[in-house]
Amino acid sequence: MGNISSTDHQPQIIVHKRSPKLTRISLSCTSGASLDSISDSSLEIYSVNEKSRYVDREEPPRDNAPPPPPSFAAYARTQDTISDAASDAYHEFLKIFPEYRLTWILDSLRRNDYRRLETTGETYVDYMGGAIYPESLVRVHTEFLTRNILGNTHSVSNSSKLSLKCANEARAAVLSFFRGSSDQYAVIFTANASGALKLVGESYPFAGGSKYVLSCDSHNSVHGIREYATHRGARVCYIPSTPSGGFEPSTAKNILLRNRPRSKDSGPCLFALTGQSNISNTKNSLSIIEYATSLGYHTLLDAAALAATSTISLSEFPVDAMAVSFYKMFGFPTGIGALIVKKSFLTQLKRPWFAGGNVDLVQVPGSIVTRSQELHEQFEDGTINYLTLPAVTDGLTFLSAYLPFLPLRLSCLMHYLVSSLSDVRHDTGTPAVRILSATPSRRLKCVGDQSDTGSIISLIFVDASGEMIPNSFVEYSASKLSLSLRTGCMCNPGGAAAMLGIQEDMKCLNEGVTRRDFERAVGNELGVVRISLGLASNFQDAWTVVRFAELIAAERTRNILWEHYLNDSGIEIGQAI
Structure with a gap:
């Protein structure tokens, strides 16, 4: 444990190009500003000694055994990594949400434990479906299994x-x-x-x-x-x-x-x-x-x-x-x-x-x-x-170090997403996104605060006339653009019915009715598009979600995606509406 003075390490932005999978369509953003230097109080360094687990469990020493893998690392404020296309938007974001700087420890975590997000070019926003595992947790557990007999x-x-x-x-x-x-x-x-x-x-x-x-x-x-x-x-x-x-x-x-x-x-x-x-x-x-x-x-x-x-x-x-x-x-x-x-x-x-x-x-x-x-x-x-219970112990230790910072970071990203998605418009000027889920009523400012909502945005995309765009088209388009999100009722039919306003239709269901039958009755696909943030989420992810929404809103790019959707899935226009 220790402290790092804010004057010792000034965070910088590393601008780099992500995988070609994410840059097939050129996206631009408006407004730019220089990054203010951080003047907040210092942050604690968290470290977890991987070797300690072997001592605790009285592992017998092995001759010529390889050293244990590197520790989880001492996470300190270092540098943030974003794409060059998102750079200006990130500067502006930091001006509006300066408290985001207090969560640099999670940027270090992402860089050390979630490098595959950058190398694969995938934007992952389905943490409610399943969190992404940190590489060090798998490394520690694998090493433990190779050194012991259970x-x-x-x-x-x-x-x-x-x-x-x-x-x-x-x-x-x-x-x-x-x-x-x-x-x-x-x-x-x-x-x-x-x-x-x-x-x-x-x-x-x-x-x-x-x-x-x-x-x-x-x-x-x-x-x-x-x-x-x-x-x-x-x-x-x-x-x-x-x-x-x-x-x-x-x-x-x-x-x-x-x-x-x-x-x-x-x-x-x-x-x-x-x-x-x-x-x-x-x-x-x-x-x-x-x-x-x-x-x-x-x-x-x-x-x-x-x-x-x-x-x-x-x-x-x-x-x-x-x-x-x-x-x-x-x-x-x-x-x-x-x-x-x-x-x-x-x-x-x-x-x-x-x-x-x-x-x-x-x-x-x-x-x-x-x-x-x-x-x-x-x-x-x-x-x-x-065989995997030891990983539960390590995982809880791991999460304990970062959980205090997470609500503050997610609060910033949630407010940014809600505001930005609400502003996405069709070429005609009509809203392209309708947010149905509860949104945070207050903005967190300090590490350790707890939010009054989760970090989920459930929404539907609508066309220029206000009609729902099929979720299956949205999910297909997202997958083609390397964006991992989820659509549907999320195994929560009551919550979905309430947000979609089909509770009375739900009451009329008969024994043996199928989901397809219900969709025909209400006139559109059931469910929502769900964006959920988590431990490794950062501004780049939120920015990519907004850029994706803008692609769906723009008639030219939406038509291109729609053509691919019909050709790949064989769905006739109107069948899913």
């Missing part, structure tokens, strides 16, 4: 003991990251956040008289719990979405109050809260967890979208259970999520199934099953993903 945790061999130690370290790291006490909480590793949510749904003691309360603006994995609830006679109660997603706190409290548990005999009630919508960008206040708990509800937090860019403290908001996916937080590894759950709540969950690893004794033939003495083992089916 075995199935269900044994007492040396390799098994090391795997178990790594698993325990990962559980401790998860609790530390989310500020949860090991006396109060347990960590259950799952395949992803959906697996964690399913675990609660299948194990929760729904009964006649039970209520399952959730928001319309929720992921399908949260909606899916209603299948378990209704199968056991419980009632499903929805909190309606506002036109821009999320819900009104007063409405949510009224619904919770009306459906609260009346007595112990009426059946337990579960409230599932979406911390941040993956489509509408809304953040729901975690304080409503405390209110629901006071009414007698068990509480479940879907934090898959929230955890990547926001601080969550289980000591401040002690939810009964919380679901996360680590690949959405730091990109690697995929295939591991977690249910962080109160031990007192865990004892009330009953698995309808058992498998190897979560039992102590099974009577065969017969019906007697003795579950494992370890609570978390009762809910982890078979063998856990022991």
Whole structure:
């Protein structure tokens, strides 16, 4: 740890040409200004010693072993790298958002750990779909695997003991990251956040008289719990979405109050809260967890979208259970999520199934099953993903160093994107973009502040007459221009319906209806175009998104892209409209 004086290293701009994939169409920007020198206070240097993990795990020394890979690096303010086409716009951006300079540490991170973004020429703005893994995290994990032998945790061999130690370290790291006490909480590793949510749904003691309360603006994995609830006679109660997603706190409290548990005999009630919508960008206040708990509800937090860019403290908001996916937080590894759950709540969950690893004794033939003495083992089916759990520990350490800076950086980029996209016009002067998601109501100014929304922009492109341009055309064009974004309903049909204003159409659906049937009924493709920023996002990415929108707005370039779209996909004009 240490400090760097602002006078020691003045950040500069390196202007360089990106891959030809990004410069096939010449783009220009207006206005320019010289970069002001930084006069803010110095920033801390963060470093993570990669070698320490081997010492901690008592790795036996090897003769002539190669040295460990370079450390994560001491990240300091150095230089920013942008394309020459974006240079003038970047100067102007820094004049409007001088606080962006406080996040130079993330520019260093991008340069050291995400070099492939520059070499491949891809602009990645789908962090809500999955974060991009840092190269150093993969390097550290690969080195660890080549230096050690890991075995199935269900044994007492040396390799098994090391795997178990790594698993325990990962559980401790998860609790530390989310500020949860090991006396109060347990960590259950799952395949992803959906697996964690399913675990609660299948194990929760729904009964006649039970209520399952959730928001319309929720992921399908949260909606899916209603299948378990209704199968056991419980009632499903929805909190309606506002036109821009999320819900009104007063409405949510009224619904919770009306459906609260009346007595112990009426059946337990579960409230599932979406911390941040993956489509509408809304953040729901975690304080409503405390209110629901006071009414007698068990509480479940879907934090898959929230955890990547926001601080969550289980000591401040002690939810009964919380679901996360680590690949959405730091990109690697995929295939591991977690249910962080109160031990007192865990004892009330009953698995309808058992498998190897979560039992102590099974009577065969017969019906007697003795579950494992370890609570978390009762809910982890078979063998856990022991080979990649060490990467979870390192990934959380990695993210901890940068998370304080991330909301401020994303706040600057979000305000720039919202303003710039709103200004994109057709040749006729009419708007080309309609932003449907919630936008930040306040601008962050300090490192450590938390935003009132996420870092997502859900929008649709419209033609000069105001009609929606097919999302499939937008996604096709983006892929041809090396821009990774996402279109569709994002597995969040309630949030999408609210923003698109088709909630009444949603009510008219019949059993067996398909998405194509629904699209024909409403007259256009369902869903939105989603731009989502994350850990490695920078101004160049945001600028490229705006330039792409301008290409769609300009009739000449739009017609060229449209011709390629029809020739490649075989879609007739009007079929998708």
